Amino acid sequence: MSVTTMLLQLTGGMVTTVEIFFLTLLFSLPLGLVISFGRMSKMGTLRAISKFYISVMRGTPLMLQLIVVYFAPYYVFGIRISPGYRFTAVILAFVLNYAAYFAEIYRSGIESMPVGQYEAAKVLGYGRAQTFFKIILPQVIKRILPPVTNETITLVKDTSLAFVLAEAEMFTIAKQIAAKETSIVPLMAAGVFYYIFNLAVAGFMEYAEKKMNYYR
Amino acid sequence: MNLLEINHMKKGFDGLGVLEDISLSVQKGEVVSVIGPSGSGKSTLLRCATLLEKMDGGELKYLGEAAAWEENGKCIYAGRQKLKEIRKHFGLVFQNFNLFPHYTVMKNIIDAPVSVDKVPKKEAEERAVKLLCQLGLEDKKDAYPYQLSGGQQQRVSIARALALQPKILFFDEPTSALDPELTGEVLKVIKELAKEHMTMIIVTHEMQFAKELSDRIIFMEQGVIRCQGTPEEIFSASDERVRDFIGKFTL
Numbered sequence: 183m184s185v186t187t188m189l190l191q192l193t194g195g196m197v198t199t200v201e202i203f204f205l206t207l208l209f210s211l212p213l214g215l216v217i218s219f220g221r222m223s224k225m226g227t228l229r230a231i232s233k234f235y236i237s238v239m240r241g242t243p244l245m246l247q248l249i250v251v252y253f254a255p256y257y258v259f260g261i262r263i264s265p266g267y268r269f270t271a272v273i274l275a276f277v278l279n280y281a282a283y284f285a286e287i288y289r290s291g292i293e294s295m296p297v298g299q300y301e302a303a304k305v306l307g308y309g310r311a312q313t314f315f316k317i318i319l320p321q322v323i324k325r326i327l328p329p330v331t332n333e334t335i336t337l338v339k340d341t342s343l344a345f346v347l348a349e350a351e352m353f354t355i356a357k358q359i360a361a362k363e364t365s366i367v368p369l370m371a372a373g374v375f376y377y378i379f380n381l382a383v384a385g386f387m388e389y390a391e392k393k394m395n396y397y398r
Numbered sequence: 399m400n401l402l403e404i405n406h407m408k409k410g411f412d413g414l415g416v417l418e419d420i421s422l423s424v425q426k427g428e429v430v431s432v433i434g435p436s437g438s439g440k441s442t443l444l445r446c447a448t449l450l451e452k453m454d455g456g457e458l459k460y461l462g463e464a465a466a467w468e469e470n471g472k473c474i475y476a477g478r479q480k481l482k483e484i485r486k487h488f489g490l491v492f493q494n495f496n497l498f499p500h501y502t503v504m505k506n507i508i509d510a511p512v513s514v515d516k517v518p519k520k521e522a523e524e525r526a527v528k529l530l531c532q533l534g535l536e537d538k539k540d541a542y543p544y545q546l547s548g549g550q551q552q553r554v555s556i557a558r559a560l561a562l563q564p565k566i567l568f569f570d571e572p573t574s575a576l577d578p579e580l581t582g583e584v585l586k587v588i589k590e591l592a593k594e595h596m597t598m599i600i601v602t603h604e605m606q607f608a609k610e611l612s613d614r615i616i617f618m619e620q621g622v623i624r625c626q627g628t629p630e631e632i633f634s635a636s637d638e639r640v641r642d643f644i645g646k647f648t649l
Contacts, residue, residue: 301450302496306510306562307485316513320500397500398544 195352214284239282291322407456431608434618489559549580
């Protein structure tokens, strides 16, 4: 197999990798915010549930979570797994896992906000939702960009874990070609791709941080 | 009519009494300064009056409307909607400004009128420009708070409070976070407001300022109003504690 063919096959996997990446961010970022609200809630039970959720998601391997999410419908509920569920399971597992990490990042950001900002908003008559979305959240986003960058870079590499469900993302394909052709080139090529992807992610996040630098 | 009326206000933190029994009423156009040693409850009084802190007992009224009252020994607050109405009557200027750092000066001033009071943006902007001119900040409307000196930031926060056209304005040690050089410019602005008969309650450590500008000075100690009166009365008070306290400031 020529290198060109190899790369062409890898490209197919790349698309899936990129899809996993963006879909995970798309759903886990807002879900993380919701979980962080639960984690900071005045209601004890809600707080306990959120805390437990986060501890399980952070305390068990993502690879195991992928397997559980994929096989649970069959083993727990006896539902036959349709072939189309594979990709959904991958996204679901990633979203559930990353939302837990993002929740803690949001929480750290929200709790670091000076109480004076809330008080000023209150005296000026802002409602609770207005205070959060207009005054607090924009400042929180600026504060949490560095840890979010970290998490996002980890996500790029973690997408390769989808191979446990034989989802045809880039790493899965690279491994298959490597085994078939007894060549390390596809794996190297995959490595280069992950690296370039992350360069782009880091570059974008740096740009975002700069954009937020208009105030201190 | 009294703009503000406080009757028998009580407040404690973790069983520790901070305000014992405060009664105070303020009339339209009056400038009242609150002085006293640290820990005497001045700031707590202000925070209870501005609904940032819930009092344990007593009565709080703005323009005759009750924000809180006592029932069977318990302090009851009005409903959310009512409190929202009542909040419109007053403004508060904080010791450390609490401007919104991600908004420009202009946005800091107009955002509450526009998004809370639904004032048309254009009108709010015109009002803001007028205020900025009045406070000597006409060239700062596009600046962000971090680009301003402390004195300028405090003047912006005064403008922000005034933009909502409150009937009564509270100041919580408005110059305590400023160095002496910048204190003057903020005090000057407050004096201007006094000339325009803005009703104000000012917690301060600036004795000379309080003396010059107040219609009434309240001396607080250990959670009670130890004495009150015109500046002349207070500054020539026979009460030993008051003389002692003022003496320390006018060495």
